[in-house]
Amino acid sequence: MAGDAALPAWSNQFAADARRELSALGPIGALTREWAWGNGTGKGVRVAVVDSGIEADHPAVGGMVSGGVVVEFDARYKTQVRIFDDAAPRDPFGHGTACAGIIHARAPEAELYSVRVLGKDLTGRAMQFAGGLRWAIEQRMHVVNLSLSTSKRDYYGLFHELADDAYFKNVVLVSAVNNISEPSYPSLYSSVVSVAAHTEQDPLTFYYNPAPPVEFGAPGIDVRVPWRDKSYIISTGNSFAAPHIAGLVALIRGKHPELTPFQIKTVLFACASNVTRDV
Amino acid sequence: MNNDASKLLAEQLRQLVQTIQASGRAILPSSNDELLQTIVEAAARLFGAAAASIALVDEKNQTLEFRVAYGAGRAEIVGMQLPVDQGIAGYVAMTGQPLAISNVQQDPRFARDAAKKTGYVPRSILATPLLWRDRVIGVMEVLDKIAAPAFGMQDMELLALFARQAAIAIDQSQQFERLSDALVRGIKTLASADPSMSAGEIFAALERTGDASDVIELAARFYAIAALGDAERAMATRMLEAFAEYARAKKVTSGG
Numbered sequence: 001m002a003g004d005a006a007l008p009a010w011s012n013q014f015a016a017d018a019r020r021e022l023s024a025l026g027p028i029g030a031l032t033r034e035w036a037w038g039n040g041t042g043k044g045v046r047v048a049v050v051d052s053g054i055e056a057d058h059p060a061v062g063g064m065v066s067g068g069v070v071v072e073f074d075a076r077y078k079t080q081v082r083i084f085d086d087a088a089p090r091d092p093f094g095h096g097t098a099c100a101g102i103i104h105a106r107a108p109e110a111e112l113y114s115v116r117v118l119g120k121d122l123t124g125r126a127m128q129f130a131g132g133l134r135w136a137i138e139q140r141m142h143v144v145n146l147s148l149s150t151s152k153r154d155y156y157g158l159f160h161e162l163a164d165d166a167y168f169k170n171v172v173l174v175s176a177v178n179n180i181s182e183p184s185y186p187s188l189y190s191s192v193v194s195v196a197a198h199t200e201q202d203p204l205t206f207y208y209n210p211a212p213p214v215e216f217g218a219p220g221i222d223v224r225v226p227w228r229d230k231s232y233i234i235s236t237g238n239s240f241a242a243p244h245i246a247g248l249v250a251l252i253r254g255k256h257p258e259l260t261p262f263q264i265k266t267v268l269f270a271c272a273s274n275v276t277r278d279v
Numbered sequence: 280m281n282n283d284a285s286k287l288l289a290e291q292l293r294q295l296v297q298t299i300q301a302s303g304r305a306i307l308p309s310s311n312d313e314l315l316q317t318i319v320e321a322a323a324r325l326f327g328a329a330a331a332s333i334a335l336v337d338e339k340n341q342t343l344e345f346r347v348a349y350g351a352g353r354a355e356i357v358g359m360q361l362p363v364d365q366g367i368a369g370y371v372a373m374t375g376q377p378l379a380i381s382n383v384q385q386d387p388r389f390a391r392d393a394a395k396k397t398g399y400v401p402r403s404i405l406a407t408p409l410l411w412r413d414r415v416i417g418v419m420e421v422l423d424k425i426a427a428p429a430f431g432m433q434d435m436e437l438l439a440l441f442a443r444q445a446a447i448a449i450d451q452s453q454q455f456e457r458l459s460d461a462l463v464r465g466i467k468t469l470a471s472a473d474p475s476m477s478a479g480e481i482f483a484a485l486e487r488t489g490d491a492s493d494v495i496e497l498a499a500r501f502y503a504i505a506a507l508g509d510a511e512r513a514m515a516t517r518m519l520e521a522f523a524e525y526a527r528a529k530k531v532t533s534g535g
Contacts, residue, residue, distance in 0.1 A: 007433060008432050008435065009436065052373075092364055093365075093369065093373075095370055095374075118374065119364060120341055120362065122338055122363055122372065122373065122415070125373060125374075148376070149376070151375065153413075154413075179376050179435055179439065180375075180377065180408075180410075180439040181439070197432060221431070221432055222429060228386065228388065229388050231385050231387055232385055233382055233386055234385075234429065235379060235380045235381070236379040236380075237376070237377070237435070239376070
């Protein structure tokens with residue numbers, strides 16, 4: 001079990017010697033990647049990246065940033081946040097740009113929306129995060145990438161409510177699992193697509209885990225990603241696994257706009273690299 | 280206080296400290312920075328890093344201040360303050376999430392700033408939050424993995440576990456320092472101590488002031504001072520008396 005020793009708990013299930021080979025049966029076994037997203041570009045699909053912003057003029061996002069907002073904490077408001085339009089989205093850290101770049105590489109014609117929820121203020125971060133997620137749901141984004149999470153139990157209910165709201169409004173939330181071995185929200189909820197990193201580099205290799213809450217494994221180790229000031233770095237974390245799946249969801253939604261979040265999860269399962277299909 | 284009472288106090292303090300030691304409770308290093316330095320050196324050695332640092336969050340000023348470091352760039356980085364909305368450490372403080380980057384020189388702003396400020400541009404960085412009760416109190420970074428080009432996912436998981444232990448120790452140490460500061464401030468504003476007060480009364484007053492663990496830690500600290508010599512013991516005793524007086528006065532004025 002040497003492979004297991006090198007991986008943390010959240011990625012363990014995706015190691016070669018721990019992975020379970022699964023079968024998709026009946027009509028689900030007839031689903032193919034070609035049917036799911038073959039020739040797809042994500043055209044007409046709107047993807048929100050709730051993070052540190054997106055550097056709109058970074059070549060890695062191909063000019064596809066179509067809008068954005070900045071969410072700031074303000075205790076005077078009922079929702080405790082103020083939301084401003086961001087005419088020229090930027091990213092002071094680079095992390096949101098990294099996620100957007102991964103999504104764009106997969107779904108080059110998907111529209112990207114920068115939802116910047118990290119600012120100068122350390123207080124109220126969870127509320128900013130919740131405010132940004134709420135905005136994305138209200139805008140009926142087709143896909144929301146959440147490579148952020150909160151571990152604060154106090155916010156369990158708030159984020160659960162938002163996750164349910166997203167599900168009922170046909171918004172797919174793709175959430176990175178915490179990089180620290182402790183619970184994090186919203187990645188633990190059943191309605192979200194929760195993703196951890198596996199060790200492989202091929203961007204289209206992803207696995208389904210039949211023993212959730214971590215449901216999917218995608219590349220997240222030593223991934224080359226765009227970073228601030230038009231640079232690229234190599235980085236590691238579950239943060240970079242989630243946008244690989246978000247990009248695929250954008251492709252699926254572009255090709256099959258009629259599919260609902262739970263149907264999309266089924267398509268992802270059927271197309272996973274460790275699932276044997278009939279065809 | 281007469282000489283017998285002083286001896287009694289010293290004896291009671293000694294017994295208290297023995298009790299603490301017997302219970303296995305660690306006595307914290309006398310300085311917070313000393314503790315941080317121990318942690319950062321341990322982190323560098325455990326994770327095979329050429330350098331390491333700890334920055335603590337200043338919530339009021341929204342900054343991160345590098346308090347201790349180990350290895351290359353150490354002298355330059357200690358004391359450096361960064362706004363929390365910048366850089367790798369800022370991101371980690373903001374999100375509470377660790378981040379590992381391996382060709383960090385490719386981030387031009389990072390490389391430029393690091394070279395300017397410390398003369399040292401690492402190749403790889405693993406940064407993890409110091410979390411204490413849902414709060415990010417700081418960021419620990421290990422730099423330049425010696426045996427590999429990058430820190431891996433397992434390093435990330437283990438450094439996070441290590442950081443959790445470190446955060447607990449740092450928080451305890453900070454609380455203790457705050458308590459000591461408050462005590463010194465209180466003493467400065469107090470009238471002279473009541474010479475008729477006995478050690479028993481002092482302890483009784485201390486016990487009324489709140490959390491017993493704080494009292495034990497206070498006692499341990501004062502015992503350490505008293506053990507330095509007669510003059511120090513007298514000083515420690517006077518401080519205890521003053522604090523007891525303060526606590527008693529506070530209790531009276533609050534109607535208790």
